[in-house]
Amino acid sequence: MKVDFIIVGHGLASVAVTEHLRRFNKSFIVFSNENPNSSSKVAAGLYNPITGRKMKQTWMAEHLFSYLEAFYSDLEKNLNATFLYKKSIYRPFLSLEDQNDWMIREHKNKMFIKETFTNTNFKAFINDDFGGILLDKSGFLDVKEMLHHHKNKLIEKNQFIIEDFNYEKLVRNDSHVLYGDVESENIIFCDGPLSQNPFFDWLPTAPVKGEILHIKTEKPLPDDIIFNRGVFIVKNPQQEYYRVGATYEWKNLDYQPTEKAKQQLTEKLDELLQVKYQIIDQVAGIRPASKDRRPLIGKHPEWKNVFIFNGLGTKGVSLAPYFALQFVEYIINSKKLNDEVNINRYYPLYSN
Known part of the structure; x- marks a missing residue:
């Protein structure tokens, strides 16, 4: 051949x-x-133009995010399948200072912002006393x-x-x-x-182990929103559970879920989520990184x-x-x- x-x-x-x-x-x-x-x-497969603790525009976002949805949408048509889910990501502010810092920088990120809230908007589901930002051109890919x-x-x-x-x-x-x-x-x-x-x-590679929890919640979260601050909470419409992640580990590079990662994720999840939940699974993978x-x-x-x-x-x-x-x-x-x-x-x- x-x-x-x-x-x-x-x-x-x-x-x-x-x-x-x-x-x-x-x-x-x-x-x-x-x-x-x-x-x-x-992987949970999130694509998110505003990332990190300080909520900054991700590297080359203006180029990457104008192309990715068209590429995956075309691939869905070619494969006659559904795996791209365009959803808004909601990132709550952690404090008034956090909110004020964002307002100063907001103009730099307007192409990726659907709406900014200065008061709680999803109090029935998460802790967002200081409001947050609702992102556009975001979602997840069922990889x-x-x-x-x-x-x-x-x-x-x-x-x-x-x-x-x-x-x-x-x-x-x-x-x-x-x-x-x-x-x-x-x-x-x-x-x-x-x-x-x-x-x-x-x-010079630096592979990263990441772990994700699968949880079921006492009541459903909004279908069209991915919550993301400290951890992300995302649900595939084809599945009955939410995925919560993720951790970062550079030393113990195996595929075994750990109690340490579980504790890290649950602590951050408890800070964010208002709804009672049950952990049903935990998975691990290794990301190829530099x-x-x-x-x-x-x-x-x-x-x-x-x-x-x-x-x-x-x-x-x-x-x-x-x-x-x-x-x-x-x-x-x-x-x-x-x-x-x-x-x-x-x-x-x-x-x-």
């Missing part, structure tokens, strides 16, 4: 890359095996559902091989790469945390047909579409990659 691209891995990154390759009429084959604990399968339908479509088109990729079997030269009976002009690694990848193990919190995208410093699209971290849903388009145009049309994501920023760390 001859293709233009071999893609290793099947998560958010892989979906975004393959769908942009398809737009350029490039052929590809994906190699991946099931990992029920991958970050893409357990697990998207991956399920995307994988089935690739299998149907003979573009997916269920197999753990064996890095030692890859044969590479200047004109192409060989893997088993597949000959390809290029290979792109979208394989999550990089500890096992010998081609890019020199990159030390400078920017994606790891680009070409191997020595081998011109070996590429990486990885390190999307906690904001993968919003980062993947925009940078996949930029990445594919970089490969096919030699367009410039954003300097902050291009792995050439780390070339001095490479030694062959």
Whole structure:
């Protein structure tokens, strides 16, 4: 079999890359095996233009958020499935000082603000004595559902091989790469945390373990709102429970839920939520992230047909579409990659 691209891995990154390759009429084959604990399968999938304790506009929001909803909506149509949920995110103020600080900065974020409240608006559900901001261009992606339908479509088109990729079997030269009976002009690694990848193990990664609670509430919360301050509370219409998250752990990188994370989440949830709830499950995953919190995208410093699209971290849903388009145009049309994501920023760390 001859293709233009071999893609290793099947998560958010892989979906975004393959769908942009398809737009350029490039052929590809994906190699991946099931990992029920991958970050893409357990993530809540939020996309949120105003983040952090100080509620600041996220990096490159004006570019990312004008593209992502159109991309995922088109993908829904192509896969005949539903996995994108456009919902307003409500972020309550924590104090009058918090409210005043926001009012000073509000004009800088107007494109993402639906409404600002200076008095309580959701008192029956959460603690918001000082009001809060209701965000626009926000919501969540059911990543697990998207991956399920995307994988089935690739299998149907003979573009997916269920197999753990064996890095030692890859044969590479200047004109192409060989893997088993597949000959390809290029290979792109979208394989999550990089500890096992010998081609890019020199990159300074910082994988992050994240844990999420599944809860049932005594009464339903508003269907069209995601509450988010300290923790997020989001419900998929196809499920009976809410997801609450998330934690950040850089040391103990396994897939086992912990009592420590459960305590962290419940303490923050109790500060936010007014409604009684019951914990029904707890899940963990590992996000592929970089030390400078920017994606790891680009070409191997020595081998011109070996590429990486990885390190999307906690904001993968919003980062993947925009940078996949930029990445594919970089490969096919030699367009410039954003300097902050291009792995050439780390070339001095490479030694062959």
